[in-house]
Amino acid sequence: MKARRLLAVMVKELRQMRRDRITLAMIVGIPVMQLVLFGYAINLNLRGLSAGIADQANTSASRALVMDMVATGVIDPVVPATSPQALMDALRRGRISVGVVIPPDFEARRFDGREAVQVLVDGSDTVVQGAALQLAQLPLDTTPTANTRPLGLGRGQVGVVSFYNPERRSPVNIVPGLIGVILTMTMVLFTAVAIVRERERGNMELLIATPVTSAELMVGKVAPYVAIGLVQTSVVLALGTWLFRVPVAGSLLEVYVAAMLLILANLTLGLLISTRARSQFQAMQMTFFVFLPSILLSGFMFPFAGMPRAVQWIAELLPLTHFLRLVRGIMLRGAGLADMWPDVLALLAFTAVMMAAAILRFRKRLD
Amino acid sequence: MAAPADPVAIRARGLTKRFGALVAVDDIDLTVPRASVYGFLGPNGSGKSTTIRMLCGLLTPTAGDIEVLGLRIPQQAEALRSRIGYMTQKFSLFEDLSVRENLEFLAAVQDIPAAAARRRIDGLLAEYRFEDRQKQLAGTLSGGQKQRLALAGAVIHSPELLFLDEPTSAVDPESRRDFWEKLFDLADAGTTLLVSTHYMDEAERCHRIAILDRGVLVADGTPDELTGALAGRCLLVHAGQPRRARQRLVALPGVLSVAQIGNVLRVLTDGAPDAVARVRDALREAGLVAEATPGEPNLEDVFVSATRGRGPREAAA
Numbered sequence: 001m002k003a004r005r006l007l008a009v010m011v012k013e014l015r016q017m018r019r020d021r022i023t024l025a026m027i028v029g030i031p032v033m034q035l036v037l038f039g040y041a042i043n044l045n046l047r048g049l050s051a052g053i054a055d056q057a058n059t060s061a062s063r064a065l066v067m068d069m070v071a072t073g074v075i076d077p078v079v080p081a082t083s084p085q086a087l088m089d090a091l092r093r094g095r096i097s098v099g100v101v102i103p104p105d106f107e108a109r110r111f112d113g114r115e116a117v118q119v120l121v122d123g124s125d126t127v128v129q130g131a132a133l134q135l136a137q138l139p140l141d142t143t144p145t146a147n148t149r150p151l152g153l154g155r156g157q158v159g160v161v162s163f164y165n166p167e168r169r170s171p172v173n174i175v176p177g178l179i180g181v182i183l184t185m186t187m188v189l190f191t192a193v194a195i196v197r198e199r200e201r202g203n204m205e206l207l208i209a210t211p212v213t214s215a216e217l218m219v220g221k222v223a224p225y226v227a228i229g230l231v232q233t234s235v236v237l238a239l240g241t242w243l244f245r246v247p248v249a250g251s252l253l254e255v256y257v258a259a260m261l262l263i264l265a266n267l268t269l270g271l272l273i274s275t276r277a278r279s280q281f282q283a284m285q286m287t288f289f290v291f292l293p294s295i296l297l298s299g300f301m302f303p304f305a306g307m308p309r310a311v312q313w314i315a316e317l318l319p320l321t322h323f324l325r326l327v328r329g330i331m332l333r334g335a336g337l338a339d340m341w342p343d344v345l346a347l348l349a350f351t352a353v354m355m356a357a358a359i360l361r362f363r364k365r366l367d
Numbered sequence: 368m369a370a371p372a373d374p375v376a377i378r379a380r381g382l383t384k385r386f387g388a389l390v391a392v393d394d395i396d397l398t399v400p401r402a403s404v405y406g407f408l409g410p411n412g413s414g415k416s417t418t419i420r421m422l423c424g425l426l427t428p429t430a431g432d433i434e435v436l437g438l439r440i441p442q443q444a445e446a447l448r449s450r451i452g453y454m455t456q457k458f459s460l461f462e463d464l465s466v467r468e469n470l471e472f473l474a475a476v477q478d479i480p481a482a483a484a485r486r487r488i489d490g491l492l493a494e495y496r497f498e499d500r501q502k503q504l505a506g507t508l509s510g511g512q513k514q515r516l517a518l519a520g521a522v523i524h525s526p527e528l529l530f531l532d533e534p535t536s537a538v539d540p541e542s543r544r545d546f547w548e549k550l551f552d553l554a555d556a557g558t559t560l561l562v563s564t565h566y567m568d569e570a571e572r573c574h575r576i577a578i579l580d581r582g583v584l585v586a587d588g589t590p591d592e593l594t595g596a597l598a599g600r601c602l603l604v605h606a607g608q609p610r611r612a613r614q615r616l617v618a619l620p621g622v623l624s625v626a627q628i629g630n631v632l633r634v635l636t637d638g639a640p641d642a643v644a645r646v647r648d649a650l651r652e653a654g655l656v657a658e659a660t661p662g663e664p665n666l667e668d669v670f671v672s673a674t675r676g677r678g679p680r681e682a683a684a
Contacts, residue, residue, distance in 0.1 A: 008475030012464065019463045019504075206459035206520075209423055211448040212476045364444075366425045 001215050009212065009220025013194075017224065023190070027228055031182050031235040038174045039244050051098040052079035052087045057106035065117065069100065087120055097122045172247070175240035176331040177300045179233055179255075180323040183262050184294050187229050191270030192283040194221045195362070200280060208364040218359050222267045229263035230256065249334035257337060258326040261347040265319035268354035275361040294320040322346045373437060376401045376528050376559040377422060382431035384417050391417045393582040394431070399561060399575075404554050406573030407563035408670065414582040415563035416456060419530050422561070423453050436528060449477060452521035456532040458513045460520055462506025466497050469505055470520060477524035491519045495549075511542030518549060522558075529553065531562045535569065547572055567666045576666075578673050585673040590666060597635075597664035597672060602646060604632040606657035615653045621645055623675045626667075634659075635668045 017023055053069075055062050069075060075098050079090045087099030099120035103109065109116040195217075198204045207217065233256065240246040248255060269290065277283035295301060297311060298320035307315065315321045322343035329335035337344055377399035384392040392414040399405045407415045420426040422435060424444025433440040438447050460469045470491060474484035492498050495515045500508070505516060514534055521529060531550075535543045547569065554560055554574075562573065570576050571590050578586040578593075586593055606612035609630055616625045616634055621642040623635045636642035643659070650657040 002478065004478065004481075005476050008472050011475075012461065012468075012472045015468055016461065016463050201462070202455060202457040202459040203461055204459075205425065205455045205457075206453070207476075208425060209448065209451070209453040209455075210473070210476045211445070211478060364425075365427065365441075366420060367427055 001213065001219070005212055005216045006220045009217055010223050013221055013224045017228075026186060027232060028235055030186055031178075031232050032239065034178055034182055035175065035236055035239050035243070038178055039240075047073045048076045049074060049097045050078045050095065051075035051100065052081045052090050052096045053077050053100045053102075054081040054083055054087055055102045056082070056104045057102050059107055061110070062102045062106050065102070066100070075100070084118070084120075091120055091122055094122075172244070172332070173328075175236065175244060175246040176327040177298075177324050178240075179236045179259060179327060180262055180298070180320045181295060181300055182232055182236060183229055183259065183323075184266055184320050185291055186232065187225060187263055187266035188270040188273070188287050188290060189284065190225050190228070191222060191267045192273040192277065192287045193280045194271065195274035196277045196280055196283045205366065208366070214359050214362045214364060218271055218355065218362065222264075222271060222355075225267050226260065226263055229267075230259065233259040246331070248331050250330035250336060254330050254337050255327060258323060258330060258344075261326075261344065261351070262319055262323040264351045265323075265347050265354070268351050268358060269319070271358040272354050272361065275358050290318075294318050297321070299324050316346070319347055319350050374401055375399065376436060377561065378432075378434040379422065380432045382418065382421060382433065383429045384414075384421060384426065385429045391582050392421070392428075395579075395582075395584045397577065397584070397587075399559060401559050402554060402557050403574040404550060404560045404562060404572070406570045406576035407561065407579060408565070408567070408570040408576050408666070409563070409579035410565055412581075413579040415579055416532050417582075418579070419453075419532050419561065419563060423447070423451055423530050425453075449524060450527050452524070452526035452529040454517050454521040454529070454531045454534050456536070458505075458517060460505050460513075460517055463504060465502045465504055466508070466516055467492070467501040469516065470523060473520045473523050479524060487523060491523065495519045510537045511539060511545075514538050514542065514546055515549075518546070522553065526558065528559045529561070531560065533563050533565070535564070535566070543569070567670070570666050578670055580674040586669060593669040594664045594666060597638075597668050599661065600636050600638045600642070600672070601662035601664040601668055602634040602636065602643060602659050603662040604634055604646070604650070604657050604659045605630065606632060606650070606655055608655060611653070612650060612655050612657055615649055615655065616646060619645065619649050624668075624671045633662060633668075635664075635671055637672075 053066055055066055070077060079087075079096050081087050081090065081099070084099075084101045087096070087101060090096045091099055101118040101120065102116075103118075106116050195204070198207065237248070237252075237255070241248075270287070273283055273286045273290075277286055293314065297307065297315040298304075298318055299315070300320065304312065304315060304321070325343050326337065326340055326347075329340050330337070375398055377397060379395060379397040382392055382395040382397070383390070395414075395418065397418075407418065409415050417426060421428045422433060422440065424435075424441045424447055427441050435447055436450055438444075440447065461472070464472065467488065470488045471484070474488060475481075479487060492501060495518070497512075497516065497519070500512070505513065508516060514537075518531075518534070521531075535546055538546065543566075550560055550562065551572075562569070564570055573590065575587070575589050576593070577584055604612060604616070609627055609632055613625050613627060613632055616622050616632065621637045621639050623637055624633075625635075626633045634646060636646065643661075647659055650659070
């Protein structure tokens with residue numbers, strides 16, 4: 001590999017990138033858009049579920065219970081109802097997600113320890129279901145003996161202790177992972193189209209007729225994007241701190257090292273895709289094929305521990321899974337890279353395998 | 368560059384390329400002498416591009432031996448890369464780089480030291496008249512300018528051998544003439560050029576030409592040799608009703624082709640001794656007032672006679 005040729009490929013890539021407005025916009029636009037989307041719009045701790053409450057008892061205790069429920073903010077009573085039937089209708093028509101029924105014999109049931117309140121849930125969304133189950137713990141906690149204090153159920157009545165994110169704010173959990181998601185999406189895509197684009201535009205026939213080697217071409221194409229990836233990491237970190245007060249408990253430098261490991265893994269994966277794809281469109285399809293499992297299986301959206309063993313194995317193959325462990329460890333728990341060396345090693349191995357495969361697969365031939 | 372001992376730049380024996388069932392290039396033998404302009408003449412799909420790609424090591428032949436500048440191809444293709452220039456049929460420089468940036472990239476990739484590269488690029492920009500367009504993006508150049516830039520890029524490392532695949536197919540006549548002047552300058556300086564084309568007038572300019580038809584080499588020689596072989600087979604027919612005369616003659620056995628040029632019909636016969644007499648008889652029998660005089664055969668006649676003898680053209684890709 002000759003430095004002059006390698007540099008020439010890198011300079012060419014940077015010059016082309018500078019003139020590609022869409023790519024330039026993607027570099028900053030995607031992190032900002034995703035951060036705002038995930039930070040504000042997509043909130044996995046549901047609040048303000050539309051609800052209907054049928055208080056058929058209408059005693060002071062039942063009214064206090066209703067007020068407590070509404071005060072949690074989880075439900076937002078939008079439908080006044082008087083009967084369970086009316087609630088079920090509203091539920092079926094999708095006007096409410098949660099219905100609360102307090103029967104006429106609420107007081108008697110309460111003292112007998114029987115089920116005193118019924119929560120009707122739209123079970124078609126598991127997240128809503130989970131939120132409603134939480135709500136259901138309100139009346140169940142009221143044992144008859146506790147009645148000396150008439151249903152004085154505080155907001156923190158449920159025995160859930162949340163470590164590392166006591167305020168249960170989604171952004172704290174999401175922002176570190178979002179660095180990984182954004183890098184996975186943009187880095188793979190950038191290099192996935194890198195080679196196939198030159199093939200489509202006819203540049204490849206010129207390139208392979210010159211003395212430039214496969215390795216020079218591959219490394220030279222990847223290197224400029226490492227810097228782009230680090231810029232994106234900085235954008236997410238800065239916005240995350242500024243907009244959502246996301247803390248960095250561990251070393252900032254290690255966050256960048258972890259990001260760098262993921263960037264390299266994704267760039268080399270993209271390169272391998274690019275040597276295989278026949279068109280830019282096909283490269284994008286293949287990118288999506290990797291991106292979707294990454295989002296769903298890496299532990300970004302759903303807890304890794306809850307997945308079946310076989311799915312976990314697949315997830316272990318995805319760079320994002322390892323990066324999420326690293327970055328959450330560093331940013332939220334204050335852990336160091338050395339504590340999580342298996343994940344560091346996994347990312348390095350992934351990069352080495354992908355790069356070698358890309359260089360081997362790329363032939364300076366047209367057939 | 369030391370004086371080449373071998374007077375031959377390219378040797379190919381039994382060169383064959385199959386793509387599945389399609390035989391794109393069929394058992395071709397070629398010898399290209401150094402410091403000459405060698406033309407590949409043939410219609411689209413005749414195997415010109417495939418042959419050029421095999422000769423510069425971009426495609427692996429299905430069968431046959433190739434020796435280019437003393438190197439065995441495709442085995443020694445990497446060593447050949449810095450000694451040849453290749454101008455692709457489609458413009459293959461980077462449209463989103465400027466004129467100068469494209470040349471800078473190619474110079475670096477060809478391992479020309481930075482200072483020498485700068486001098487070479489300045490020289491090329493002047494020679495190819497790009498001095499005032501250095502910063503213009505290649506994608507915004509006109510067709511003729513793109514061809515000139517592609518040629519400048521292909522010769523940046525002063526290659527011994529230059530492959531040009533239909534270099535002027537998208538260029539106006541004046542740019543074409545201009546472009547060919549550049550090619551002769553290069554040949555004069557000792558470069559060997561292999562140019563494919565489907566323009567007869569361009570083929571006529573070459574020192575030697577090879578005619579390809581459906582993957583088969585059907586003629587090979589200097590333009591004079593090839594046209595000389597057709598002496599006496601070309602007739603110019605001046606007829607009062609050229610369309611009717613043509614209809615009559617096309618159907619006549621022994622007539623390979625009849626092309627109308629203005630009011631004159633150019634008739635190419637198969638060379639049978641009585642062919643000329645038969646043309647005159649046929650015209651008289653049809654009651655047409657016509658005068659047939661011997662014509663000077665040209666390369667188009669060479670092309671027609673070389674390809675018509677091979678049966679009907681089937682629908683090959």
